[in-house]
Amino acid sequence: MGLTLSEKILKAHLVDGVFEKGQEIGIRIDQTLTQDATGTMAYIEFESMGIGQVQTERSVAYIDHNTLQNGFENADDHRFIASVAKKHGIYYSRPGNGICHQVHLERFGAPGKTLIGSDSHTPTGGGLGMIAIGAGGLDVAVAMGGGAYYITYPKITNIHLTGKLNDWVSAKDVILEVLRILSVKGGVGKIMEYTGEGVATLTVPERATITNMGAELGASTSIFPSDEVTRAFLAAQGREDVWVPMAADADAVYDEVIEINLSELEPMVARPHSPDNVCKISEIGKLKVDQVCIGSCTNSSFVDMMKVAYILSGKTVHPDVSLAIAPGSKQVLSMISNNGALHKMIDAGARVLESACGPCIGMGQSPNSGGISLRTFNRNFEGRSGTKDGQIYLVSPEVAAASAILGYLADPRELGIMPEIALPEKFTVNDNMITLPASPEEADQVEILRGPNIKEYPVTTPLAESLSCPVSLKVGDNITTDHIMPAGAKILPLRSNIPAISNHCFTVCDESFPARAKELGQSIIVGGVNYGQGSSREHAALAPLYLGIRAVLVKSFARIHRANLINAGILPLEFVNEADYDGIDAGDVLSIDGLRDAVMNGKALVVVNETKKTEIPVKCELSERMRAVMAAGGLLEYTKEQLSK
Ligand code: MIC
Ligand code: SF4
Numbered sequence: 001m002g003l004t005l006s007e008k009i010l011k012a013h014l015v016d017g018v019f020e021k022g023q024e025i026g027i028r029i030d031q032t033l034t035q036d037a038t039g040t041m042a043y044i045e046f047e048s049m050g051i052g053q054v055q056t057e058r059s060v061a062y063i064d065h066n067t068l069q070n071g072f073e074n075a076d077d078h079r080f081i082a083s084v085a086k087k088h089g090i091y092y093s094r095p096g097n098g099i100c101h102q103v104h105l106e107r108f109g110a111p112g113k114t115l116i117g118s119d120s121h122t123p124t125g126g127g128l129g130m131i132a133i134g135a136g137g138l139d140v141a142v143a144m145g146g147g148a149y150y151i152t153y154p155k156i157t158n159i160h161l162t163g164k165l166n167d168w169v170s171a172k173d174v175i176l177e178v179l180r181i182l183s184v185k186g187g188v189g190k191i192m193e194y195t196g197e198g199v200a201t202l203t204v205p206e207r208a209t210i211t212n213m214g215a216e217l218g219a220s221t222s223i224f225p226s227d228e229v230t231r232a233f234l235a236a237q238g239r240e241d242v243w244v245p246m247a248a249d250a251d252a253v254y255d256e257v258i259e260i261n262l263s264e265l266e267p268m269v270a271r272p273h274s275p276d277n278v279c280k281i282s283e284i285g286k287l288k289v290d291q292v293c294i295g296s297c298t299n300s301s302f303v304d305m306m307k308v309a310y311i312l313s314g315k316t317v318h319p320d321v322s323l324a325i326a327p328g329s330k331q332v333l334s335m336i337s338n339n340g341a342l343h344k345m346i347d348a349g350a351r352v353l354e355s356a357c358g359p360c361i362g363m364g365q366s367p368n369s370g371g372i373s374l375r376t377f378n379r380n381f382e383g384r385s386g387t388k389d390g391q392i393y394l395v396s397p398e399v400a401a402a403s404a405i406l407g408y409l410a411d412p413r414e415l416g417i418m419p420e421i422a423l424p425e426k427f428t429v430n431d432n433m434i435t436l437p438a439s440p441e442e443a444d445q446v447e448i449l450r451g452p453n454i455k456e457y458p459v460t461t462p463l464a465e466s467l468s469c470p471v472s473l474k475v476g477d478n479i480t481t482d483h484i485m486p487a488g489a490k491i492l493p494l495r496s497n498i499p500a501i502s503n504h505c506f507t508v509c510d511e512s513f514p515a516r517a518k519e520l521g522q523s524i525i526v527g528g529v530n531y532g533q534g535s536s537r538e539h540a541a542l543a544p545l546y547l548g549i550r551a552v553l554v555k556s557f558a559r560i561h562r563a564n565l566i567n568a569g570i571l572p573l574e575f576v577n578e579a580d581y582d583g584i585d586a587g588d589v590l591s592i593d594g595l596r597d598a599v600m601n602g603k604a605l606v607v608v609n610e611t612k613k614t615e616i617p618v619k620c621e622l623s624e625r626m627r628a629v630m631a632a633g634g635l636l637e638y639t640k641e642q643l644s645k
Pocket of ligand 2: 297
């Protein structure tokens with residue numbers, strides 16, 4: 001029986017476990033990436049493992065999230081990361097060089113390799129035919145130290161593409177269509193593998209838009225084959241030497257197949273407040289717009305920007321609209337400034353931002369109260385923009401630019417014939433904003449520069465014999481990490497300071513939660529389905545850990561967040577019968593007798609609701625390795641124990 005492309009790469013990297021569906025497997029990691037918002041913690045963790053030089057083929061530290069420097073904190077974090085990178089053999093992409101995923105695709109990604117990144121949109125690399133997975137910072141730290149990365153052998157979904165996109169329909173519309181079909185939970189436990197004759201009609205940046213936003217499906221990752229299109233992109237980046245052809249075997253067997261005919265797609269939109277709340281633009285009508293933002297790791301490539309410049313050329317941004325544009329990388333910005341496209345944007349009245357995440361992570365450009373904002377980004381969770389009642393719609397760059405001119409949500413097909421905008425034969429390559437690490441001989445002399453905002457990893461506790469504590473919070477379905485640990489310009493500077501950032505934990509849902517949890521000392525959170533979807537931020541586990549959360553009991557978890565809870569030594573529990581969720585209220589005291597014994601030996605677990613006098617069967621499915629991690633009080637302690645052996 002033939003193998004899928006994902007299986008081929010995973011199998012070639014297998015270092016632990018049995019290569020069978022549903023089993024936990026350990027894979028060797030060739031490349032890692034971090035960004036600054038998750039990076040400080042990842043490097044604090046890496047340092048505390050006491051490893052000298054990174055063991056990967058390439059590790060890169062990017063600065064792209066916290067680039068508003070409203071106080072000393074962000075700049076201190078940048079300086080800290082720069083110094084750690086220099087000391088430990090990590091390439092350092094300076095602020096201004098661009099968004100991690102865009103730059104990694106341009107300069108480092110390579111077909112057939114494995115990449116993990118402390119950012120959920122790491123699957124962007126799947127556009128180049130690599131297995132690129134978003135993970136918690138601690139997992140990345142372990143991989144940098146040469147440790148395996150563990151995932152459950154996923155189901156492989158085949159998205160079979162036929163046809164060719166029509167004018168003004170773009171890669172964003174493809175992934176919005178997939179989200180419409182599958183929803184934000186539809187990819188959990190799966191890799192989305194793209195095949196079919198439609199693949200060859202999509203460029204690498206277009207493929208990367210699709211694999212990037214595949215994160216919103218909850219998928220482990222998404223991947224395209226590596227073909228002649230991949231070779232042309234790498235050659236244009238001066239990196240043809242890393243190209244290898246890669247594809248699934250003709251007789252590969254998939255767990256599920258989804259057919260999409262590219263020729264049948266229309267411009268689409270995801271309405272507030274979820275990336276899967278998708279419909280056709282034509283179904284909405286002329287919705288008046290207050291703001292348009294173009295950029296983010298989903299849609300900020302050279303061709304995206306050229307299309308936008310073409311649409312804006314000679315026009316003026318509608319008087320009621322504020323248009324912000326953040327090109328994805330220094331390469332993109334430099335090329336559009338050189339060829340005059342930037343001039344067209346500026347002339348039309350665009351507010352040009354630096355090459356960074358910017359508004360996508362609430363770093364500025366929050367819309368007006370109740371404002372309607374069209375964004376080419378990948379997430380529109382409530383409040384993420386920084387405006388609590390902001391109404392965020394996710395669209396393609398073509399829709400965004402057309403709407404910025406017309407003042408309403410516009411179908412770009414109204415603009416007539418689309419010109420052919422091709423990838424350049426040669427991108428402008430200048431890696432002068434990537435600082436190389438010190439040589440291993442000089443590494444000893446490099447001093448780590450730590451600012452006062454950089455605090456230690458929180459104290460963890462080994463899995464207790466038994467547990468009895470109250471429920472400090474009960475939440476509903478689809479809770480995102482933006483609910484658990486909000487981002488934005490005010491809170492992101494605290495990413496290296498767990499005690500301080502904890503004061504903002506869950507405040508989107510309940511202002512009084514941090515104080516209450518602290519007062520209770522130990523407590524449990526209860527939630528619904530797909531708990532923890534969205535970002536890879538381990539702060540969504542570390543802040544609860546600091547606040548004394550010992551267990552999270554939900555109907556189901558999102559993959560990265562569940563892994564982060566285990567890494568932090570917080571027990572991830574799931575209801576056996578979802579209906580039992582209704583029988584628990586905030587304030588109820590829950591207890592589990594013989595907890596450690598049951599978890600370690602895979603015995604049945606029963607939660608007693610002491611307040612309601614009921615018994616609730618729960619499950620906690622952990623691999624051998626995860627049990628050992630829980631027993632040690634988290635992955636950091638576990639890794640230290642392993643290293644000392
Ligand atoms: C995001 O898009 O939510 C982020 C900010 O890039 C996060 C990482 C973070 O929280 O720092 C992600 O997606 O992992
Ligand atoms: Fe940055 Fe937004 Fe991409 Fe996250 S989704 S990496 S915040 S651009």
